[in-house]
Amino acid sequence: MSLVEARAVAVRRGRREVVCDVDLAVERGEVVALLGPNGAGKSTLLEALGGIVPVARGDVERSGRTATVLQTPGLARRSVRANVELALAWWGVPRAQRRRRAMQALERMRAEHLARRPAAALSGGERRRVHVARGIAVEPDVLLLDEPFAGLDGETHQALVEDTSSALREAAGAVVVVVHDRADAWALADRVVVMMRGVVAAQGAPRELLAAPPSEEVARFLGYDGRLERDGGVLLTRPAGVVADGPEQGTVTRVIGQEDGVLAEVRLPDGTVRCRFPRPVAVGDTVGVGLGEGVIRFGHGGVPEDR
Amino acid sequence: MTFFGQGLQQAWDLLLHNNAALLQVLVVTLKVAGLSTAIAVVVGVPAGVVLGLGRFRGVGVLRVLANVGLGLPPVVVGVTLALLMFPAAPLGRFHLIFTLRGVYVAQTVLAVPIIIALTSSAVRDVPRSLLDQARAYGASRRALGALATREARVGILAAVIAAVGSGLSEVGAVVLVGGNIEGVDQTLASAALERVNAGDFAGGLAIGILLLALILVITAALTWLQFGNRQEARVKAS
Numbered sequence: 409m410s411l412v413e414a415r416a417v418a419v420r421r422g423r424r425e426v427v428c429d430v431d432l433a434v435e436r437g438e439v440v441a442l443l444g445p446n447g448a449g450k451s452t453l454l455e456a457l458g459g460i461v462p463v464a465r466g467d468v469e470r471s472g473r474t475a476t477v478l479q480t481p482g483l484a485r486r487s488v489r490a491n492v493e494l495a496l497a498w499w500g501v502p503r504a505q506r507r508r509r510a511m512q513a514l515e516r517m518r519a520e521h522l523a524r525r526p527a528a529a530l531s532g533g534e535r536r537r538v539h540v541a542r543g544i545a546v547e548p549d550v551l552l553l554d555e556p557f558a559g560l561d562g563e564t565h566q567a568l569v570e571d572t573s574s575a576l577r578e579a580a581g582a583v584v585v586v587v588h589d590r591a592d593a594w595a596l597a598d599r600v601v602v603m604m605r606g607v608v609a610a611q612g613a614p615r616e617l618l619a620a621p622p623s624e625e626v627a628r629f630l631g632y633d634g635r636l637e638r639d640g641g642v643l644l645t646r647p648a649g650v651v652a653d654g655p656e657q658g659t660v661t662r663v664i665g666q667e668d669g670v671l672a673e674v675r676l677p678d679g680t681v682r683c684r685f686p687r688p689v690a691v692g693d694t695v696g697v698g699l700g701e702g703v704i705r706f707g708h709g710g711v712p713e714d715r
Numbered sequence: 716m717t718f719f720g721q722g723l724q725q726a727w728d729l730l731l732h733n734n735a736a737l738l739q740v741l742v743v744t745l746k747v748a749g750l751s752t753a754i755a756v757v758v759g760v761p762a763g764v765v766l767g768l769g770r771f772r773g774v775g776v777l778r779v780l781a782n783v784g785l786g787l788p789p790v791v792v793g794v795t796l797a798l799l800m801f802p803a804a805p806l807g808r809f810h811l812i813f814t815l816r817g818v819y820v821a822q823t824v825l826a827v828p829i830i831i832a833l834t835s836s837a838v839r840d841v842p843r844s845l846l847d848q849a850r851a852y853g854a855s856r857r858a859l860g861a862l863a864t865r866e867a868r869v870g871i872l873a874a875v876i877a878a879v880g881s882g883l884s885e886v887g888a889v890v891l892v893g894g895n896i897e898g899v900d901q902t903l904a905s906a907a908l909e910r911v912n913a914g915d916f917a918g919g920l921a922i923g924i925l926l927l928a929l930i931l932v933i934t935a936a937l938t939w940l941q942f943g944n945r946q947e948a949r950v951k952a953s
Contacts, residue, residue: 460851476851482844484866494862498854546852 409471411436411582412457412550416466419449419456425464426452428606434550439576439583441597441614443590445629449606450586451479451554457584458552472549472581475499479554479586481539483527488519488538491527495542513545514538516575533564540572544579551580555588569595590631594618602626624706632704634681642706643679645699647671650683654698660689722920729921736898737925743815744902744929747822747889748882754819755826755878760871763834764860767867768846781835784828793891796821800892813894818902821888826878833877837870838863872941876934883930903929 410433419427427449434440434457442450455461457468458476483491492510501509514520519537522530530538540556556572557565573596576583587593593600594614601611610617610626621627627644634645661680662673669686674697683697706712729737766778799805800812800820811817841863849862864871886904893900895909903926910919 458851460847473853478844478848478851480842480844482842482846482848484845484862495848495852498849498852498858500853542848542852 409436410434410469411471412474412584413469414453414457414466415469417453417456417463417468418465419452419461420464421452426606427456429466430603430606430608432457432601432608434582434584436581438599439585439597440599440601441593442584442586442601442603443588443593443629444603444609448603450603453603454552454554454584454586457550470550474550474552475543475546475548475580476552477540477543477554477556479558481535483530483535483538485528486526487523488514488525488527488530489523491538492542492545496545499546499548501546509545509547513541513579516544516571516578517541518571531564533560533568536560536568537571540568540575544575547579549581551576551583553583553585555586557592558588565589572596602629604629619702620704620712622712627704627706634679636676636679636681638678640707643699643703644706645681645703647682647684649700649702650681651698651700652683652685653696656697656699657694658697660691660693660695663689663691719920721917722924725917725921726924729925739898740901740903740906740922741925741929743900744883744904744926746815747818747885747900747902748879748933750819751822751826751882752830752875752878754823755830756875759827759830759874760834760864761860763831763871763874764838764863764867766831766835767838767841768859768863778832778835781828781832785832787825787828789825789885789887790891792824793821793888796824796888797891812892813896813900815893815900818889818893818900821892822882822885825881825885825888829878829881830874833874834867834871837867837874840870841866869941872937876937876941879933879937880930883926883933 413433414430417427417430418425430453432453442454444450452461455476456463458474459468459470460476484494486494489507489510492513493506496506496509497503511520511523514523517537517540519534519541522534522538527535527538536556540553543551543553557568560568569592576585576596585596587596597614599611600614600617602609602617604625610622618630621630621632624642624644631646632644633647634650636643636645656676658674658676658681660672661675664671666684669684670689671682671684672689672695673680673682674695676697681697685695689695704712763781766774766781796817797812800809800817801807811820845866846859846863849859854862884904886908889895889900889902890905890908893905895901895905897906901909903922907919907922907926910922
């Protein structure tokens with residue numbers, strides 16, 4: 409049985425419909441990531457699932473209690489532990505249990521050392537950690553998180569994703585998390601739902617979705633940034649699927665420096681691909697590339713085909 | 716300078732040699748400021764929190780009215796209340812005119828809008844993200860109000876300071892409603908006015924200096940309450 413199920417849900421912001429006829433069911437034990445570009449309606453759908461915004465059409469059925477961790481980590485001017493205990497009080501947890509559960513949640517988020525610190529003295533990453541800990545502490549049937557890693561530097565982001573990944577599965581019956589970064593979705597979720605312009609454009613297990621996106625638009629969003637018109641169809645490539653120094657000759661049109669080499673955009677006779685080179689290359693160089701695994705093919709009308 | 720020197724000298728003499736009369740005026744002044752502020756806090760803080768958090772129709776108009784109340788001319792309030800309190804007027808049966816109770820009423824009428832308007836403003840400064848998060852975890856209205864009050868406590872204490880200041884220094888409404896009767900409802904501010912009206916400028920200045928000293932002491936205590944704990948928290952955090 410689904411813990412939360414949206415049926416043909418539409419949500420309006422003012423006069424604009426930002427979520428249109430979305431069907432989504434979240435099962436017990438699942439971690440679902442909502443992924444999509446800015447303005448796709450992810451946060452609005454999450455708020456509709458949590459009952460924070462009303463739906464204009466359709467309905468949302470919830471089995472059990474739903475807690476929503478909003479995007480901005482608003483913390484009271486109290487200690488970290490008092491903030492978590494406050495959330496437990498709002499949730500209706502008896503006073504006698506609050507301290508123990510607050511400390512457990514902070515430990516799960518590796519934030520127990522912050523317990524006595526005033527919330528006002530926390531860094532951005534620490535605030536996010538405490539913000540997620542509050543959601544974990546209440547142990548809801550469904551935990552909804554809206555971009556819990558937004559605005560963090562790379563190292564803090566990575567550490568928080570790793571810690572959250574394990575904590576979430578123990579924290580709630582099911583989890584829906586809005587993420588902006590594809591890597592976060594792969595790290596956290598059993599199922600990824602890609603939203604575009606207010607509708608669900610694709611969904612599936614992360615690896616399966618990446619291997620077989622249902623449309624060219626979804627493929628581009630998932631990182632397929634190379635496009636070749638070949639043999640009456642379209643080949644889409646990712647840098648991970650293009651090997652350097654292969655048999656096809658092309659001209660470098662753009663170079664982006666990276667930690668271990670460069671990412672080069674290479675123009676071939678029938679399109680452009682992006683490829684990582686371990687050595688420096690310059691715009692105008694002629695280089696060889698080859699198509700490896702993970703290249704997908706779309707036929708006429710954007711219908712996916714086997715390569 | 717001689718004039719101010721005389722004022723200071725008289726203030727000192729008042730403190731040393733006129734203890735009973737001065738103490739009586741001081742007690743009346745503290746009663747008027749304390750009681751009116753206490754009633755205003757009990758009435759005004761919940762009203763200000765509701766106005767600050769409220770999302771109901773007409774809340775904007777109520778906020779404007781509360782802010783208008785900040786600028787209520789004390790003389791107009793005093794005249795209006797006095798007219799209402801005369802024996803044949805609607806409030807006449809309560810026998811408030813020219814009594815200390817009447818002065819309490821007048822000063823409370825002036826203090827309530829101060830507390831409501833400044834509390835409402837302080838509550839609106841509480842981060843929306845915190846209040847929305849509390850709602851998302853199922854906080855009741857009462858819990859939300861308690862959270863907003865606690866988070867806005869610095870601003871609410873500023874409202875209390877403003878109301879106490881108004882209570883200590885108010886003249887217009889107090890004189891019109893109370894009659895400025897020595898030994899009954901005369902306050903430090905109205906006593907200073909009486910001295911000035913009698914041509915005793917140095918005496919008026921002397922009472923004024925005492926009043927300023929009283930305001931300084933009380934405001935300093937309230938300001939410590941307002942910011943003292945936060946400084947302590949900063950020290951702990953660092």
